[in-house]
Amino acid sequence: MSRREEIENKTEALLKPIAEQNEVRIYDVEFVKEAGEWYLRAYIDRDGGVDINKCVDVSHALSDALDEHDFIEEAYTLEVSSPGLGRQLKKDRHFENSLGMDVDVKLYKAIDGTKEFTGKLKSFDSENITIETAGEDKTFIRKEVSSVKLTLDF
Missing domain, CATH: 3.30.300.70 (RimP-like superfamily, N-terminal)
Incomplete structure (x- = not known):
């Protein structure tokens, strides 16, 4: 530690x-x-x-x-x-409390030309994060994700 x-x-x-x-x-x-x-x-x-x-x-x-x-x-x-409206999800308890909510995922390296994805948080574990975006599930390797935040909707 x-x-x-x-x-x-x-x-x-x-x-x-x-x-x-x-x-x-x-x-x-x-x-x-x-x-x-x-x-x-x-x-x-x-x-x-x-x-x-x-x-x-x-x-x-x-x-x-x-x-x-x-x-x-x-x-x-x-x-x-307060952690604010667009709070960053870092710990498992943050992800657990945010299941079903819209999140913004940012990656260190682009996939298919983009580093940013938005969708509903469907699941997570120690190695992966899965969101639903445009009607399909997209899974990201956690160590390749730079940040996950709740989406701000105005």
Whole structure:
């Protein structure tokens, strides 16, 4: 397990009782370096969505817990937010909760001249993702997929 994954897992464990107390679900936790700065991001959700006040409440409680346990050596910025409407699907639980929904699949390399596909998420496993697009099933190898997001319909 990488240091990044260790930090994400420990943070998620700290966040679990805080999320339950605030009646939200943990969508994801990520520890990433962007433009030379470290960010610890916690994404929370609940039926009907989360508002800024809920994010603030969870952020304060998580910040206190992180200060108490002090397992992150790097300087970082803590962010707590909703995963948003066009949320990225990374973990199996994300895919499970999104079965039957429209998704946008982006590939690292083009297939038949295109790298982007949109369709209904039909199934997934550790190696493949299958969507229904234009009336047919299209299966992609997971390691060849750069991202999967819920389709934004306006």
